[in-house]
Amino acid sequence: MDNNKLEGVALKLFDINAVKFGEFMTKSGIETPVYFDLRVIVSYPRVMELITSLLCDIVATKVKKYDHICGVPYTALPIATLMSVQAKKPMLLRRKEAKAYGTKKMIEGHYNVGETCLIVEDVITSGSSVLETVKELNKEGLVVNNAVIILDREQGGRKNLETNNVNVDALFTMTELIGILEKHKKITKEMSMKVRNYLTEVKAPVTGSSEERMLLSYEKRAELTSNPVAKQLFNIMSIKKTNLCLSVDLTSSIKILELLEKVGEYICLVKTHVDIIEDFSLDFITRLKQLAQRFNFLILEDRKFADIGNTVLLQYQKGLYKISEWADCVTSHSLPGEGILKSLSTPCNGLENRGVFLLAEMSSEGNLISPEYREVTVNMASKYPNIITGFVCQNKDTFKDPGLIQLTPGVQLESAKDDLGQVYNSPDKVILDNGADIIVVGRGIIAAKSPEAQAVIYRDTLWKCYLKRVSGKLE
Template identity: 70%
Template sequence: MDFENKVTELALNLHKIDAVKFGDFMTKSGIKTPVYFDLRVIVSYPDVMELITELLYEFAVANSKYDHVCGVPYTALPIATLLSVKAKKSMLMRRKEAKSYGTKKMIEGHYQTGDRCLIIEDVVTSGSSVMETVNDLRKEGLKAEEAFIILDREQGGRENLESNKVQMKALLTMTKLIEILLENNRITEQTANEVRDYLQNVKAPSVVKVNERMFLSYEKRAELSTNAIAKQLFNIMAAKKTNLCLSVDLTSSTKILDLIEKVGNHVCLIKTHVDIIEDFSSGFVSSLQHLAKKLNFLILEDRKYADIGHTVSLQYTRGLYNVSDWADCVTCHSLPGEGILKALNGASNTDKGVFLLAEMSSEGNLITQQYTQETVKMAEKYAELICGFVCQNKDTFKNPGIIQLTPGVQLESSKDNLGQVYNTPEKVVLENGGDVMVVGRGIVAAKNSEIQAVLYKDALWKCYTKRISGKFE
C-alpha cells in the first residue's frame, strides 16, 4: 500500500474509533468548533498506533537529523515511544510539572547541550502545547526546531510555531481529513461545508515569540558560548551566584583596591575607567589582578574604543596603561566599522573579550535602531572575540552564548542631573533581559559599600532565578 492510501486508511480509522467527532465543542485554546479530535483513544487500538508510527517515520522522521524524540505530554507519549524504538533513537520525556524531590528535572533522559530533539504531537490548533515542550527543551540547551504532528487543524498553529523557529510537518490537515471522510461517505456535504466555513473564519490566538536566552541558565549558556571570556564569566556567575558588575569610578588606586577588597566576593565583574585614575601604576595593576584571582572576578576596562583600527590596536597594547596585559575584556564602539574588531582581534594572543556598545542608557543618546542592528550584524563575523553587547533591550540579539551587559541599575528608578537613566533590578533583568548588571554610585557612594553590594547582588540574582523559571511573564 502506498503512502497516500495509508493516510486515507488512517483518516477512516480515526473516524471509526471515534477519535474524530462532529458537533459543538470547545478546544484547549478556547475556540468553539464543529469538529473535535480525541486521539487519546488510540492507545486502545494497537493497529492504529502502529499505522501512525509507520506513517510518521516514513513521512518525516526517517529523513531528519536528530538525537532524540520527545512527545508532548500526554497523548503523544505512546507514539513518541514507538517512534523511538522504530528509529532506534533516544527518547526524552517532558514532565508537566517539575518533581518536588530528587533532581526536580522537567526533562527526563540522557542528553547533551546542543543535541537536536524532534517534537511529536497529536493535534495542533494554536501550537501552544508544542511550544511549552519546546521551551522546556530549550531551557536545557537542546535544539528543538522540528515538530511532527498527526493532525493540523489549520487555524494558525503552523504560523505560530514558525514564528518561534519551529518547523511543523503534519500527516493530515483538517481540509484533507474532511475530503477523505466526504469521499468515503462518512460525513455529509453539509457537515463538510460547516467545517470549511469554520476553518476560513476562525483562527487560534497567536503564541508569543520566545527569546530563548531569557530562560537558559548561565551554566547552559557557558556551554553555548564561542568566546573564552564569556564562558569564564558565565561560570563565575553560576559559581558565585552573582550577576553584579561593580563600576569602580574612583580616581585613587588605593580607594579602588580598598573598595574591591570589601565587595569583591559579591561581584562577577569589576569595571574600570583606567584613564581617570590619578596615581595609576604597575603596582596597582598587580594588586588588581591579585584580587581578581583571589576573589574570582573578571576585569572589564570600559575604554569604549572608537578610533580607526591601527590607533585602537596601539591604545589597547601600548602606552601608559597597556590594557591588553591586564584587562580580561574591553568595551568598544562599532562606529568606526569592522576595522576596529579586526584590530582588537589581532592585537594579542591571549584570551580576550569585547563588549560592543549597541545601546546606551543616557537620555537623548543618538544611537538609532538601525545602528544597533548593524552593530549586532557586524559582530557575527567575530564570534570568538565578542563577549557580549552593552545594551538595554532583550531583543537586541538572540545568541544565548553572548552576554547582555546593562548599565544604569539602581534599587529604585531615578535619573541624575547629567541625563543618566537608572532602572530597577526587576525591570533590567526581567523586562529588559540583562545578564550582567552594572552598578556604580549605588555602591561606591554608599556608607557601607559591602552591605549595599549584598543588597544589589541578592536582588539581581533573585530576578535572574525568577526569569529562568519561566514564570515571570
C-alpha cells in the same frame, strides 16, 4: 508559475539597475558582491504590475487563508498596496516608529484580534525586518503565518523566519535569478560563480527567540558560547551566584583597591575607567589582578574604543596603560566598522583569551544610537564569535544568541534619573523585562555608607531576579 514571465521580470530588474554587481553592504551588515535596490521599481509601473501579478499567483496557490496584507516598510509598501487591490484584501500599514501625537499606533488600519495577516517583503537576508513587522502585528493580537517576498538571498533568512513560525514563499531565490542573468548573458560565468561561492560561504546570523536566551541557565549558556571570556563569566556567575558588576568610577587607585577588598566576594566583574585614575601605576595593575584572582572576578576596562583599527590596536596594546596586558575584556563602539574588531581580535603578548563588549545601546537620555545602527552592530559582531563576549544594551531583543552576554548599566534599587541624563532602572525591570545578564552598578554601591552591605543587597536582589527569570515565572 509562468517561467517566461519570471525570466522577463528578472531581465527587467537588471535593465532598470535594480540588480547591481560590485562590493556592497546589506542592512544586516553582510558584505556582498550583488545588491538589489528594488526601490527603483516605483518608477516602472509595468514592472510593478508584473511583480504584483506573479506574487498574487503564488499567494493564491500557496497561502490558504489570510485576512489582511501588510508590507514591510518601506520598499515593499507599493507592492503590498497593489496586491491588496488585486486580491481584494484589506491592507494594514506598519509604522517604523510610533507618532508622538494622536493615537501613537504602530499598526494603522481596521482589524480584529485573532485575524491573520500576510507579510509582503522585497528582499530577505536574515529576515529581521520581517520579524520586526511580525512582532508589531502580534502585539495587536494579529496572527502571522506567511510571508511572500520578491527575492530570497538564500543566506539564512528563510530558516530564521520558519524557526519563528513564518512560512516563506519567494518569487526568486538568488541562485535562480543569477542563473537567468547568466543564461541571457547579462553577467559573466565568472561573476555567476563568484555569487554562488559567496552564497555558500556567507550566511546571516541566526535570529531566534529572545525568550530562549532568557530562560537558559548560565551553566547551559557557558556550553554554547564561542568566546572564552563569556565562558569564564558564565561559570563565575554560576559558582559565586552573582551577576553583579561593580563600576569603580573613582579617581584614586588606593580607594579602588580598598573598595574591591570589601566587595570583591560579591561581584563577577569589575568595570574600570583607567584613564580617570590620577595616581595610576603598574603596581595598581598588579594588585588589581591579584584581587581578581583571589575573589574570582574578571576585569572589564570600559575604554569604549571608537577609532580606526590601527589606532585602536595602539590604544589597546601600547601607551601608559597597556590595556591588553591586564583587562580580560573591553568595551568598543562599532561606528568605525569592522576594522576595530579586527584590531581587537589580534593576538598580543601571547594572550588570546580576551573579549569585547560592543555598545549596541546606551542608558543615557537622548543618545543617538538608532535601531538601524543597533542591528548592524549585532550583525557585524556575528563575524567575530571568538572575540565578542556580548553587548552593552538595554533591550532583550537586541540579540538572540544565548552564548553572548547582555551587559546592562544604569541600575539602582529604585528607578531614577540623575542631573546629567543618566537613566536608572530597577533590577526587576532590567532582568525580567529587559533581559540583562550582568548588571552594572556604580554609585548605588560606591556612594553608600557601607559599600559592603549595599553590595550584598544588590547581589542578592539581582540573583533572585535571575532565578525567577530562568524559572519562567515572570508574573
